[in-house]
Amino acid sequence: MGTPSTSRKPDAVQVWNDLSNGLNSAYNREHISSQDYMQLYSSVYNYCTSITLGANSTRRPETRNVPTPGRANQEDTSFMGHELYQKLKNYVTDYVLKVRERGVDLTGESLLSFYTTEWENFRFSSRVMNGIFAYLNRHWIKRELDEGHEDIYMIYTLALMIWKEHMFGGMKDKVIDAVLELIKKERNGDIIRTAYISGVVECLVELGIDEYDAAESAGATAASAAQNGAPRRNADRAKLSVYKTEFEKRFLEATHDFYKLESANFLQEEGNITEYMLKVEKRLQEEDNRCQLYLNSATSAPLAACCEEVLIASRLEVFQNEFGGLLEKNRDEDLARMFKLCDRVANGLDQLRIGLEKHITKEGHEALARIADGNAMDPRVYVNTLLEVHQRYLKLVQQAFGNDPGFMQALDKAATSFMNKNEVTKKAPASQQNSKSAELLARYCDQLLKKSSKMPDENELEELLNKIMIIFKYIDDKDVFSKHYTKFFSKRLINEMSASDEAEANFIQKLKSSCGYEYTSRLSKMVNDTQVSKDLASEFKESLSGDKKSKMGLEFNILVLSSGSWPQFPTATLNLPNRLSSSIEYFAEFYNAKFNGRRLTWVYSQSRGELTTHCFSKKYVFTSTTAQMAMLLLFNEQDSYTVGQLIEATALDSKSVPQIVASLIKNDVLKSDKEITGEEVSPDTVISLNQEYSNKKVRVDLSKMTIKQDTNRENEVVQKNVEEDRKNVISACIVRIMKTRKELKHQALMTEVIQQLSNRFKPKIDMIKRSIGSMIEKEYIARSKDQNDLYVYIS
Amino acid sequence: MSTTDVTVTSEDSQKKTANPTENRPFVLKKWNALAIWAWDVECDTCAICRVHLMEECLRCQSEPNADCFVVWGDCNHSFHHCCMSQWIRQNNRCPLCQQDWVVQRTGK
Numbered sequence: 001m002g003t004p005s006t007s008r009k010p011d012a013v014q015v016w017n018d019l020s021n022g023l024n025s026a027y028n029r030e031h032i033s034s035q036d037y038m039q040l041y042s043s044v045y046n047y048c049t050s051i052t053l054g055a056n057s058t059r060r061p062e063t064r065n066v067p068t069p070g071r072a073n074q075e076d077t078s079f080m081g082h083e084l085y086q087k088l089k090n091y092v093t094d095y096v097l098k099v100r101e102r103g104v105d106l107t108g109e110s111l112l113s114f115y116t117t118e119w120e121n122f123r124f125s126s127r128v129m130n131g132i133f134a135y136l137n138r139h140w141i142k143r144e145l146d147e148g149h150e151d152i153y154m155i156y157t158l159a160l161m162i163w164k165e166h167m168f169g170g171m172k173d174k175v176i177d178a179v180l181e182l183i184k185k186e187r188n189g190d191i192i193r194t195a196y197i198s199g200v201v202e203c204l205v206e207l208g209i210d211e212y213d214a215a216e217s218a219g220a221t222a223a224s225a226a227q228n229g230a231p232r233r234n235a236d237r238a239k240l241s242v243y244k245t246e247f248e249k250r251f252l253e254a255t256h257d258f259y260k261l262e263s264a265n266f267l268q269e270e271g272n273i274t275e276y277m278l279k280v281e282k283r284l285q286e287e288d289n290r291c292q293l294y295l296n297s298a299t300s301a302p303l304a305a306c307c308e309e310v311l312i313a314s315r316l317e318v319f320q321n322e323f324g325g326l327l328e329k330n331r332d333e334d335l336a337r338m339f340k341l342c343d344r345v346a347n348g349l350d351q352l353r354i355g356l357e358k359h360i361t362k363e364g365h366e367a368l369a370r371i372a373d374g375n376a377m378d379p380r381v382y383v384n385t386l387l388e389v390h391q392r393y394l395k396l397v398q399q400a401f402g403n404d405p406g407f408m409q410a411l412d413k414a415a416t417s418f419m420n421k422n423e424v425t426k427k428a429p430a431s432q433q434n435s436k437s438a439e440l441l442a443r444y445c446d447q448l449l450k451k452s453s454k455m456p457d458e459n460e461l462e463e464l465l466n467k468i469m470i471i472f473k474y475i476d477d478k479d480v481f482s483k484h485y486t487k488f489f490s491k492r493l494i495n496e497m498s499a500s501d502e503a504e505a506n507f508i509q510k511l512k513s514s515c516g517y518e519y520t521s522r523l524s525k526m527v528n529d530t531q532v533s534k535d536l537a538s539e540f541k542e543s544l545s546g547d548k549k550s551k552m553g554l555e556f557n558i559l560v561l562s563s564g565s566w567p568q569f570p571t572a573t574l575n576l577p578n579r580l581s582s583s584i585e586y587f588a589e590f591y592n593a594k595f596n597g598r599r600l601t602w603v604y605s606q607s608r609g610e611l612t613t614h615c616f617s618k619k620y621v622f623t624s625t626t627a628q629m630a631m632l633l634l635f636n637e638q639d640s641y642t643v644g645q646l647i648e649a650t651a652l653d654s655k656s657v658p659q660i661v662a663s664l665i666k667n668d669v670l671k672s673d674k675e676i677t678g679e680e681v682s683p684d685t686v687i688s689l690n691q692e693y694s695n696k697k698v699r700v701d702l703s704k705m706t707i708k709q710d711t712n713r714e715n716e717v718v719q720k721n722v723e724e725d726r727k728n729v730i731s732a733c734i735v736r737i738m739k740t741r742k743e744l745k746h747q748a749l750m751t752e753v754i755q756q757l758s759n760r761f762k763p764k765i766d767m768i769k770r771s772i773g774s775m776i777e778k779e780y781i782a783r784s785k786d787q788n789d790l791y792v793y794i795s
Numbered sequence: 796m797s798t799t800d801v802t803v804t805s806e807d808s809q810k811k812t813a814n815p816t817e818n819r820p821f822v823l824k825k826w827n828a829l830a831i832w833a834w835d836v837e838c839d840t841c842a843i844c845r846v847h848l849m850e851e852c853l854r855c856q857s858e859p860n861a862d863c864f865v866v867w868g869d870c871n872h873s874f875h876h877c878c879m880s881q882w883i884r885q886n887n888r889c890p891l892c893q894q895d896w897v898v899q900r901t902g903k
Binding site: 556558559560562569577601609612615622689778 | 819823826831833845849850853854865900903
């Protein structure tokens with residue numbers, strides 16, 4: 001081969017002979033020396049530029065514009081180019097058809113082996129050819145392309161097109177069948193030669209080249225890319241069109257069928273959800289790896305979607321049915337797996353959320369049913385039971401369900417349900433059922449914050465209070481909680497029973513940050529009251545003259561509270577022992593000098609004192625209520641009285657005397673000649689001092705026995721006050737809103753009131769309407785003259 | 796033990812107990828008295844805002860740290876001071892008895 005490079009005007013036939021020899025070497029993968037290669041390249045150049053040679057050939061069909069005389073040279077060149085192009089095309093087509101002939105009877109892996117090898121060879125040879133015909137690419141073809149001829153391709157692309165049409169077009173079904181068969185084998189656990197598949201896939205991707213080139217007329221880039229053999233996977237989606245239409249579609253169908261059958265068989269035979277989920281997880285992972293390893297990564301998403309559809313979405317019902325069982329058995333790991341799987345498909349979690357809510361609600365109610373017990377519900381047990389259920393599922397949502405907001409919401413809904421109405425609250429009297437939870441929670445707070453023998457340390461207490469706040473968040477009637485809390489708090493303050501002022505303030509702060517300033521303003525006022533009162537008491541002590549002090553003759557402590565901020569106290573009067581009456585007399589004198597327009601009321605029921613005894617074998621210190629003190633002091637004068645005499649001497653009402661007497665008899669300080677039962681005591685019953693009294697302790701609290709108040713009645717009172725308070729809170733809320741908004745439509749006002757009060761209680765609609773009515777009456781707001789449903793603030 | 800004196804609440808006998816003759820059966824050592832103060836008013840509720848006088852009036856409730864005290868007129872009727880100052884801008888009479896409003900005293 002080889003035409004002398006000096007030959008200026010070579011014979012076209014001769015040149016083509018040289019070139020086809022060169023092509024033969026290329027397509028037989030023979031070695032081509034660089035010298036030969038250069039020569040072939042020159043031949044192409046010569047062929048294209050040999051304008052005179054082609055003059056006598058038939059003219060090319062006129063498809064382009066009338067040539068201008070100045071372009072005659074070009075015209076001929078292009079004619080030569082066209083001829084060469086056609087010859088080349090015929091040559092490659094011949095080659096491809098021959099290759100196909102050899103593979104026509106092959107199937108399965110031998111077909112794949114044949115196809116991939118031939119493809120590699122063809123690709124390699126075609127690249128060489130592309131190099132040889134580079135001149136044609138750069139000039140004639142480029143110009144053709146620039147002028148918009150769509151049936152002309154760069155040489156390498158041309159080769160691919162021919163392969164696609166004759167080779168691939170002829171045997172694609174068999175090839176892809178073989179590929180799918182091979183993948184199926186692998187899915188069934190066999191080891192396969194993945195190189196066959198990746199070879200076919202690469203071929204398919206490369207065959208997508210024509211669309212890409214047509215779309216992008218910059219032929220040079222395509223050619224150079226092809227020359228470099230650089231895989232242009234991410235170049236353009238259009239490039240994948242052959243892969244997508246010829247392979248991916250069928251692959252996904254096969255995948256769908258395969259897993260449909262597999263999951264059906266698996267569930268029918270094994271039926272075990274845990275195993276199934278493990279299998280699905282494994283399969284999804286395998287398929288993803290498959291994509292990365294030997295398919296195109298663009299298949300990842302559709303393949304995952306396909307598997308998810310078959311393995312999960314179409315089996316959602318199975319998941320949903322098993323979900324409850326897994327919850328029941330606390331199989332957190334399986335639940336987490338189920339969450340992850342169902343999270344992959346659209347709406348996969350909806351039913352699980354509902355299932356979770358149902359389950360938690362049921363668990364909560366069951367847990368409470370187990371502890372529900374007649375009348376005396378231990379607040380600590382109650383609160384801890386609520387907490388246990390909540391903590392259990394909070395942990396589940398956080399760890400297994402990835403803190404999914406929907407699942408969190410399900411927990412919140414369930415918690416709100418079982419924390420407000422449950423088996424325990426159902427035992428309460430009808431009117432208190434809604435608020436029983438709030439009451440028990442407040443009682444538990446009291447237990448924690450009160451001085452007691454087994455006080456938790458600071459950190460422990462902080463943690464317990466934080467847990468209380470978790471439950472508090474779910475309580476509907478936060479105003480009822482506040483009422484009870486206030487009641488217990490006032491007892492702690494008055495009797496100085498708070499374990500720690502810091503802990504008290506800390507908890508009030510927590511309530512404040514949860515419900516706002518107003519919610520705790522009363523508690524803060526109470527704290528403030530006691531502080532002011534302490535200062536006042538010491539001021540009073542300093543002001544006392546020696547004379548007055550000796551007349552009082554006892555340690556006098558005083559607590560002055562403002563009415564309104566504190567719960568109502570019973571204010572029965574009685575004949576005070578002398579020292580006590582002079583004490584309050586002096587204090588009143590001091591107080592009225594200091595303040596203006598104030599009236600003091602003494603609350604003996606809440607005033608306690610200490611007595612020392614000298615009548616028993618040992619000296620004791622009795623802590624007792626004022627009434628008990630008054631009564632015991634009578635026994636300084638004589639050893640026994642009739643009940644009638646006691647009533648007369650103390651001036652207490654005839655109902656409370658037997659109660660006080662009973663409390664002292666229970667403590668063994670007094671005794672009676674007749675059994676005292678209930679409130680009915682005949683006035684001639686004789687009560688006398690029990691000289692035999694003895695107690696191991698020196699300090700004895702007699703008052704404890706008297707605090708046997710009827711909790712139910714107390715709760716009734718709270719409930720009634722709550723209704724009254726709600727009216728005021730709603731009114732204040734309306735004024736507050738209207739003051740800022742100046743004008744507001746009825747509906748907007750309603751919505752805002754409900755929204756603002758939502759962290760206190762759920763106001764009833766007609767209650768708000770009535771409040772609006774009364775605010776109009778009191779001329780805080782008015783209806784607009786123009787619009788009937790518009791309210792206007794009156795300043 | 797003294798059991799001679801039968802007059803139970805007579806001043807004399809009580810005064811004797813004040814002496815430090817510590818052989819009586821019971822001797823008072825300590826008393827923690829509790830008192831509640833309220834404004835010295837005839838009616839607990841402010842007739843203008845209908846809120847309890849011991850509480851802040853409605854307007855002050857919506858303003859933290861408001862100082863809401865009570866005012867008495869010559870007629871001895873009492874109101875929140877801020878409610879009344881609002882009222883007399885329109886009408887310098889007591890809303891309850893229609894007498895001319897003259898401040899008798901203010902609470903402290």
